[in-house]
Amino acid sequence: MDNHTLLLIDGFNLLSRGYFATSYGRSDDQLSKTKDGVYTNALRVFIPKLFSLIREHEVSHVAITWDVKREETDRRIKYDFYKATRGELPMPLIEQFLTLKTVLEEIGIAQLEMSPYEADDLIGTLSNKWSHSIQNKCYIYSNDRDLLQLLNEHTSQIIAQKTGEIIYSIEHFNNDYGIHPKQWVDVKALLGDSSDNIPGCPGVGEKSAIPLIQQYQSVEELYENMENLDPKFNRYKKKLIAGKDSTIISKELSAIMIDIPHFEDYTFEDLKLSINEDNLTNKLQELEIRIRR
Missing domain, CATH: 3.40.50.1010 (5'-nuclease)
Incomplete structure (x- = not known):
């Protein structure tokens, strides 16, 4: 063709x-x-x-x-x-x-x-x-x-x-x-989408979501490494832990x-x-x- x-x-x-x-x-x-x-x-x-x-x-x-x-x-x-x-x-x-x-x-x-x-x-x-x-x-x-x-x-x-x-x-x-398009769904999992009522991870915005996925590749990898989270992301640690379930659901909805x-x-x-x-x-x-x- x-x-x-x-x-x-x-x-x-x-x-x-x-x-x-x-x-x-x-x-x-x-x-x-x-x-x-x-x-x-x-x-x-x-x-x-x-x-x-x-x-x-x-x-x-x-x-x-x-x-x-x-x-x-x-x-x-x-x-x-x-x-x-x-x-x-x-x-x-x-x-x-x-x-x-x-x-x-x-x-x-x-x-x-x-x-x-x-x-x-x-x-x-x-x-x-x-x-x-x-x-x-x-x-x-x-x-x-x-x-x-x-x-x-x-x-x-x-x-x-x-x-x-x-x-x-x-x-x-x-x-x-600085990521692959397939990883965009991981960024969306953290950000959510108000127009579709997808919750994301409350308190995590684009300035942190993109660097997190750049470093950890996916939300699954991010949560696997939560115990040893890079100190530069410490301010988001409590929010990430509290928002784990809604983040995983948000990835499913965004994919x-x-x-x-x-x-x-x-x-x-x-x-x-x-x-x-x-x-x-x-x-x-x-x-x-x-x-x-």
């Missing part, structure tokens, strides 16, 4: 960022809609961005990954506090999510959603399999920094910043953190699956880019959206 490039988009990450960026300070009535009253403020971000990414990165294979309902995920089934603090979504965002899924299906863009897994697990499994079997470029499009644990020599993450997008590679990661059994014999044929041009034209007219091809 020479010159084949896989694009994996964290669907709700992009859709919700588009929605909140264009709805801030506005009532539902002030959001952009078609003449038929269909909300489009988030779709006006998502659809042009999708085709921009395909064009800019010469993508041959693409998939939009979606989360299943929170209550269906294996993490939530095991730990009921996981993502328990998240509120209800605005109705115009839900409506655009449903509209988008229909549009993508009709124009021929692959979408993946599989209970009890989350979108991150699908991205993890597909990027891992592509890296090993196809061994060509894979781009993950998301601002979710949990996904940094998936970076490798073939896989990079496209991250949107105020100054523009950056293609964040394994080299960037190594330079910034992205890279081997969902369903994809064991996956060939990526279903992700090959094949746009239905007529349907695309019709849908763009319906939604009153323009894109550059």
Whole structure:
């Protein structure tokens, strides 16, 4: 598969960022809609961005990954506090999510959603399999920094910043953190994640979590060496001991699956880019959206 490039988009990450960026300070009535009253403020971000990414990165294979309902995920089934603090979504965002899924299906863009897994697990499994079997470029499009644990020599993450997008590679990661991307989950185990209600180790922040993993390689190794902890970390010793259980659980919750059994014999044929041009034209007219091809 020479010159084949896989694009994996964290669907709700992009859709919700588009929605909140264009709805801030506005009532539902002030959001952009078609003449038929269909909300489009988030779709006006998502659809042009999708085709921009395909064009800019010469993508041959693409998939939009979606989360299943929170209550269906294996993490939530095991730990009921996981993502328990998240509120209800605005109705115009839900409506655009449903509209988008229909549009993508009709124009021929692959979408993946599989209970009890989350979108991150699908991205993890597909990027891992592509890296090993196809061994060509894979781009993950998301601002979710949990996904940094998936970076490798073939896989990079496209991250949107105020100054523009950056293609964040394994080299960037190594330079910034001095650890391997696979160890990012150990850093996350200590830090936790308030947006997902993952507790981490209370009292341990990024300034200490990264040096701890740089020195001890993993949270398991860290706790095995707790009796002989380097004196420079003594101020965190009591916090680390008190937070051991929540740290271990936080690692379990933060670890992205890279081997969902369903994809064991996956060939990526279903992700090959094949746009239905007529349907695309019709849908763009319906939604009153323009894109550059």
